[in-house]
Amino acid sequence: MEYIAQHRNSEASNPEIQIASGDTQPTIIIDESESTGASGNEIRLKIDEFYLQEKNPSFTSSNNDNNSVSLAWRNLSYTVMNSKTKQKTNIVQDVSGVVKPGEVMAIMGPSGSGKSTLLDLLAGRKEPKLTSGEIYLNGRPGQVKYVSTYVMQEDALMGVLTVRENIQFAADLCFPSSYSAKERKARVRAIITEFGLDRVADSKIGTVFVRGVSGGEKRRASIATQVLTLPKIIFLDEPTSGLDSAASYNVMKAIVQMARNYKLTVIASIHQPSTETYSLFDKLCILGRGRTLYMGKREKAIAYFQELGHVVPPYSNPADHFLYLINSDFMTDKTRAEEYITNFIVSFEKSDANKLLQEEIKSLIERHKEDTDTRIISSSTTTRYQLSFFKQTSILLKRSFINSMRNILVFWVRVILYVALGLLIGTTYWRIGYDQINIMERFSGEYFSVAFLSFMSIAGIPGFLEERLVFQRERGNGFYSVGPFVLANTIISFPFIFIISLSFTAVIYPTVGLHNGGKHVILFVVYLFLCLNVAEGMVVFIASLVPIFIASLALTAFANGFWMVFGGYLVRPHSIAKGWKWAHYIDYQKYAFEAILSNDLKGLDFNCERLTDPSPDRMYNCYYGDKSGRSATFPGEAVLEELGYTNIRPALWAVILIAMTFVFRLAFFAVLRFKKNHN
Numbered sequence: 001m002e003y004i005a006q007h008r009n010s011e012a013s014n015p016e017i018q019i020a021s022g023d024t025q026p027t028i029i030i031d032e033s034e035s036t037g038a039s040g041n042e043i044r045l046k047i048d049e050f051y052l053q054e055k056n057p058s059f060t061s062s063n064n065d066n067n068s069v070s071l072a073w074r075n076l077s078y079t080v081m082n083s084k085t086k087q088k089t090n091i092v093q094d095v096s097g098v099v100k101p102g103e104v105m106a107i108m109g110p111s112g113s114g115k116s117t118l119l120d121l122l123a124g125r126k127e128p129k130l131t132s133g134e135i136y137l138n139g140r141p142g143q144v145k146y147v148s149t150y151v152m153q154e155d156a157l158m159g160v161l162t163v164r165e166n167i168q169f170a171a172d173l174c175f176p177s178s179y180s181a182k183e184r185k186a187r188v189r190a191i192i193t194e195f196g197l198d199r200v201a202d203s204k205i206g207t208v209f210v211r212g213v214s215g216g217e218k219r220r221a222s223i224a225t226q227v228l229t230l231p232k233i234i235f236l237d238e239p240t241s242g243l244d245s246a247a248s249y250n251v252m253k254a255i256v257q258m259a260r261n262y263k264l265t266v267i268a269s270i271h272q273p274s275t276e277t278y279s280l281f282d283k284l285c286i287l288g289r290g291r292t293l294y295m296g297k298r299e300k301a302i303a304y305f306q307e308l309g310h311v312v313p314p315y316s317n318p319a320d321h322f323l324y325l326i327n328s329d330f331m332t333d334k335t336r337a338e339e340y341i342t343n344f345i346v347s348f349e350k351s352d353a354n355k356l357l358q359e360e361i362k363s364l365i366e367r368h369k370e371d372t373d374t375r376i377i378s379s380s381t382t383t384r385y386q387l388s389f390f391k392q393t394s395i396l397l398k399r400s401f402i403n404s405m406r407n408i409l410v411f412w413v414r415v416i417l418y419v420a421l422g423l424l425i426g427t428t429y430w431r432i433g434y435d436q437i438n439i440m441e442r443f444s445g446e447y448f449s450v451a452f453l454s455f456m457s458i459a460g461i462p463g464f465l466e467e468r469l470v471f472q473r474e475r476g477n478g479f480y481s482v483g484p485f486v487l488a489n490t491i492i493s494f495p496f497i498f499i500i501s502l503s504f505t506a507v508i509y510p511t512v513g514l515h516n517g518g519k520h521v522i523l524f525v526v527y528l529f530l531c532l533n534v535a536e537g538m539v540v541f542i543a544s545l546v547p548i549f550i551a552s553l554a555l556t557a558f559a560n561g562f563w564m565v566f567g568g569y570l571v572r573p574h575s576i577a578k579g580w581k582w583a584h585y586i587d588y589q590k591y592a593f594e595a596i597l598s599n600d601l602k603g604l605d606f607n608c609e610r611l612t613d614p615s616p617d618r619m620y621n622c623y624y625g626d627k628s629g630r631s632a633t634f635p636g637e638a639v640l641e642e643l644g645y646t647n648i649r650p651a652l653w654a655v656i657l658i659a660m661t662f663v664f665r666l667a668f669f670a671v672l673r674f675k676k677n678h679n
């Protein structure tokens with residue numbers, strides 16, 4: 001059933017949302033002008049909720065928590081084995097807790113206390129073999145990952161896109177196709193308002209070249225893109241890290257408000273919240289050495305520690321005080337430090353707070369024992385992705401296109417570099433002509449074009465790494481699969497690489513004075529284009545394998561250095577040592593270089609040197625071809641033959657270059673598909 005929202009400004013007297021049921025398309029009629037104090041945004045929110053519930057029952061509402069999910073866990077442990085000592089270490093041990101819909105819990109503790117590990121455990125992101133304990137969704141064992149979203153610490157946004165565009169693309173990717181463009185836009189508007197981003201909605205996120213929104217706004221935008229679908233449980237890994245206290249407060253406030261409005265269950269690991277941020281939490285889980293030092297209501301924590309004899313001094317931040325209190329890392333006496341923390345652990349185990357917690361978990365399980373409603377556990381598992389492969393690819397293509405057009409780092413920096421370099425080469429070689437002494441210059445120019453242009457594909461690494469981070473986040477949240485991303489990335493590179501090849505050729509070809517004629521110019525562009533596609537494929541493959549900027553830069557530079565050695569110019573094919581011949585045959589630069597060489601030299605005649613003291617039998621000195629001294633010229637073919645570039649088959653070489661592009665793109669797919677992410 002479809003619903004259409006209509007805004008009517010004058011006639012309706014009832015400010016409430018009305019549903020005018022028709023036969024097929026009931027219409028929501030809204031009067032914004034005479035609302036009873038509800039702002040346009042509030043009305044919009046109501047429409048959005050309405051849409052979300054009608055279209056997908058897994059979306060929750062502020063007034064209806066039927067679909068909300070409580071999360072409880074009991075005796076959760078994570079144990080790793082030290083590969084050297086073969087000893088087991090509990091990173092997290094016997095941790096229990098419960099968070100109900102609408103509540104926000106903070107996991108706090110000193111560095112290394114196990115906050116991230118616990119968050120990952122709860123989110124189902126840890127190796128099950130190393131995990132023990134139980135996790136309950138609404139009191140029943142269930143798969144958390146199907147009803148939750150994990151918000152990573154790093155902002156994963158496209159810098160050249162505006163806040164709204166980033167969120168809109170996420171909405172286009174994560175909502176099912178039964179949502180109209182208008183509905184998705186409405187949801188985007190609503191979440192922008194919820195996260196207080198209206199003022200900067202049309203500002204770019206920012207890049208190294210363009211100053212964008214503030215760190216806090218960027219963090220809010222990043223979170224907004226990940227919670228658009230109102231997942232029932234939200235995990236946030238250090239959502240305020242790197243932000244000042246005001247920005248941290250605003251980020252947390254937006255999250256808390258959303259949790260309240262939509263009855264979402266929220267768990268966030270947090271380092272050192274300010275007093276204001278701390279006061280936003282409903283519950284606290286304080287960890288020390290992987291054990292629970294306190295788990296319960298935030299407002300009862302002060303009294304709890306007071307009972308243990310640790311009074312929070314007046315006017316001090318309770319969070320700071322607790323963290324200071326439980327930090328034994330800097331105690332010089334290790335036995336005393338151990339005892340000190342053990343006291344906190346034992347005190348909590350024996351505490352009323354713990355008894356209350358255990359009873360709460362028990363009663364939650366009891367209450368849902370007879371529950372036969374499996375909707376929560378199974379609702380999101382029926383279809384893995386909301387959109388078809390084709391739709392996913394087309395949206396990603398559109399976003400990649402905008403990113404490539406606007407982000408100078410992706411392609412344009414290469415266009416500028418190549419044109420500048422083309423001008424440099426062109427003006428240096430300036431019309432090299434057809435004398436035999438110029439032959440090696442042709443070789444050098446053509447080799448340089450292939451090798452340097454391929455090498456400079458590394459300029460695309462920063463842009464790709466940014467895109468990969470967004471991909472990783474969106475794939476993690478189940479927006480789309482690897483195939484559409486790889487396909488979109490591949491397709492979008494073609495026109496830009498073509499522009500690069502064309503612009504370089506346009507500059508270099510006439511200035512250097514390569515083989516004249518339309519066919520030769522076109523073939524030069526084609527070979528360069530095919531070569532750069534392989535180079536680009538190799539860059540994305542390496543950068544996805546090692547997604548660390550400096551490391552992928554170094555690896556790609558090494559790989560290109562390797563190909564340069566075996567490309568057939570620095571060492572001619574027949575001179576390459578036997579043991580390295582294989583490298584020559586798998587070197588894409590060989591195929592491009594030889595095809596370009598053949599395109600230039602074949603069909604050209606070069607002038608031999610006229611002797612200063614000619615005799616009737618010997619008038620010329622020819623480096624190649626007929627060396628009898630009677631011929632004034634020799635063909636380009638003779639040069640190739642004598643220098644060992646025999647058996648060049650340009651059409652086959654072109655096919656090999658296409659195949660190599662395919663292989664690298666396939667490897668790129670395999671890496672994204674099968675490599676485990678550790679960041």
Ligand SMILES: Nc1ncnc2c1ncn2[C@@H]1O[C@H](COP(=O)(O)OP(=O)(O)OP(=O)(O)O)[C@@H](O)[C@H]1O
Pocket residue numbers: 080091109110111112113114115116117118
């Ligand atoms: N797989 C593992 N093998 C060995 N040690 C581990 C493993 N995972 C985590 N640890 C160790 O367990 C401890 C807890 O790690 P965790 O990252 O959960 O702490 P944290 O409280 O989030 O720390 P921080 O606040 O500094 O990020 C650390 O000392 C860490 O080095």
